[in-house]
Amino acid sequence: NAGVTQTPKFQVLKTGQSMTLQCAQDMNHNSMYWYRQDPGMGLRLIYYSASEGTTDKGEVPNGYNVSRLNKREFSLRLESAAPSQTSVYFCASSGAEGGFTEAFFGQGTRLTVV
């Protein structure tokens, strides 16, 4: 049972570099999400996708772009990394649009921008 798989688990970038965080789920969930978590703060939503083909901004979208490639995959791209983007990034998925089903999280990507 893979659940939600994120890659990479760790990454160090130089300021200005770009990278894509990959996320895939095998639970046939409609909705997928990207969060970031910083020390002393809760999870903050960056972008989410309620269904294949749709994406919406969350609380902190600046500096990020996303692609819902298909129902399984939702990637997060940093076009020009900044030190303020040093964080732990979590991808999550859940089943029903508009309703609640348990959200499952990936193991996280620990990103450091120097």
Add this chain to the structure above:
Amino acid sequence: RKEVEQDPGPFNVPEGATVAFNCTYSNSASQSFFWYRQDCRKEPKLLMSVYSSGNEDGRFTAQLNRASQYISLLIRDSKLSDSATYLCVVKGATTDSWGKLQFGAGTQVVVTP
């Protein structure tokens, strides 16, 4: 003001003791409430949903107080394995998608031998 606020702790609890902590939310239209558990910056995992009438799952009891806009979590007979950060999660009106979940910053619980 944050939409979901939690006492960050840490709550230091002797093994076998009871610990309780609250989470306040600002949006009175919030409809769904949950407690998640997070270990050492690993991924959060659902601990339990919180129902209007209150609910219990083994040693864990969750309560909702809509009038005062807070939810609570009580852990009885604390185990060393209960040491973690407990995240309060609040969801908006039912028409909102899952993406409208608001997370608290978490309450750290440390159970000591």
